[in-house]
Amino acid sequence: MGVKEQMRKGTTSVILLNLLSELGRPMYGYEIIQELEARSQGSFRFKEGLIYPRLHELEQDGLLRSEWQGEEGTRRRKFYAITDKGRRTLAEELRDWHSFAQAVNRLLSLEATP
Amino acid sequence: MSEIDDLVARIQSQMDLDGETEHEILAEIRDHLEEVVAEARAQSLDEAQALARAAARFGVGEEVGRGLQAAHAGWGTADAVIAAGLPVVCALILRWLAFAPDGTAVGWPQLLSRPAFWIVALAALLIPLLKFERWRYGLAAWAIFWGLTVLFVVWPALRW
Numbered sequence: 001m002g003v004k005e006q007m008r009k010g011t012t013s014v015i016l017l018n019l020l021s022e023l024g025r026p027m028y029g030y031e032i033i034q035e036l037e038a039r040s041q042g043s044f045r046f047k048e049g050l051i052y053p054r055l056h057e058l059e060q061d062g063l064l065r066s067e068w069q070g071e072e073g074t075r076r077r078k079f080y081a082i083t084d085k086g087r088r089t090l091a092e093e094l095r096d097w098h099s100f101a102q103a104v105n106r107l108l109s110l111e112a113t114p
Numbered sequence: 115m116s117e118i119d120d121l122v123a124r125i126q127s128q129m130d131l132d133g134e135t136e137h138e139i140l141a142e143i144r145d146h147l148e149e150v151v152a153e154a155r156a157q158s159l160d161e162a163q164a165l166a167r168a169a170a171r172f173g174v175g176e177e178v179g180r181g182l183q184a185a186h187a188g189w190g191t192a193d194a195v196i197a198a199g200l201p202v203v204c205a206l207i208l209r210w211l212a213f214a215p216d217g218t219a220v221g222w223p224q225l226l227s228r229p230a231f232w233i234v235a236l237a238a239l240l241i242p243l244l245k246f247e248r249w250r251y252g253l254a255a256w257a258i259f260w261g262l263t264v265l266f267v268v269w270p271a272l273r274w
Contacts, residue, residue: 030146047173048150049125052143053181060185068138075149078142 012046012054014097017063017082017090026067026079029055055080063089117165118147124175129183134250139182147172196245201255204238205262212266235259 019035020027027035032055033048058064063086070076082090122140129136147168154164172178211230213219225231238259243252 028145029142030149047177048146048171049143049173049175049178050181052139052146052178053185056139056182056185075145076141077145078138 012051013058013063014090014093015044016051016054016058017086017093020064020080020082021087021090026069026081028077028079032080058086062086117169118144118151121147121169121172121175125179125182128176128179129186131183131186132250135186139186143178197242197251197255200241201238201259202262204234204259205266207234208263209266 015036016032019032019039023035029051030048033051036044055064055066059066059080063083064080065083066078066080068076068078122144125143126136126140129139131139150168150171151161151164154167155161159167208225208231211220211228211234212225239252239256242255243249246252
């Protein structure tokens with residue numbers, strides 16, 4: 001897997017965990033996509049299908065849990081919610097992210113200085 | 115909705131998981147696509163346009179299928195040990211309960227009256243069920259446990 005692909009996977013996972021943590025309620029795949037697009041004001045667009053492997057990976061890792069809701073014969077949806085382990089992981093990832101971003105910003109500022 | 119069927123088939127072509135897991139995954143994907151189509155139809159697009167929009171927004175089916183396969187295929191070492199070892203360990207514990215160290219054996223009625231018997235039997239069912247969240251795995255482990263138990267207890271030649 002290339003660096004770009006790894007970054008995309010890692011970033012998407014943190015964004016998903018953060019969204020579910022912030023909203024504090026279970027959400028289904030399409031609802032998550034719509035919310036992400038609305039929050040990023042359209043700048044965060046990706047192929048919708050690619051969100052499902054990330055959601056399933058997070059669930060397999062115990063960071064999300066899922067539950068089907070809806071009666072038989074009506075539209076049934078699989079809702080995802082963040083777990084305690086997911087919240088702990090998110091906190092660690094956000095710390096790492098801020099450290100990394102600060103370091104890059106410092107480097108870029110140095111480079112921009114004449 | 116041939117476009118949806120086609121997309122779902124492309125995803126499925128990349129997966130080699132147990133039937134129940136595949137069924138759940140594909141139901142979730144189909145639900146997503148149908149919702150996008152319904153939303154597009156509500157915006158006055160015709161059926162063909164709505165289907166085309168859903169397919170275009172979803173992405174390449176094969177890529178999604180490979181991602182889902184990778185997400186579900188890997189069993190960790192600990193999972194494999196639990197799946198394979200738990201029924202055997204439980205059956206051995208039960209065998210130990212059935213045969214006292216002095217070589218005397220208790221009958222089935224006595225065995226069934228012991229709380230330890232039911233604790234072990236329930237553990238053999240519930241641990242894989244809760245661990246793997248699939249009733250099929252729980253029942254399979256339970257069946258292996260009972261098979262071994264009957265073998266150990268009923269077949270005197272296997273006595274230590």
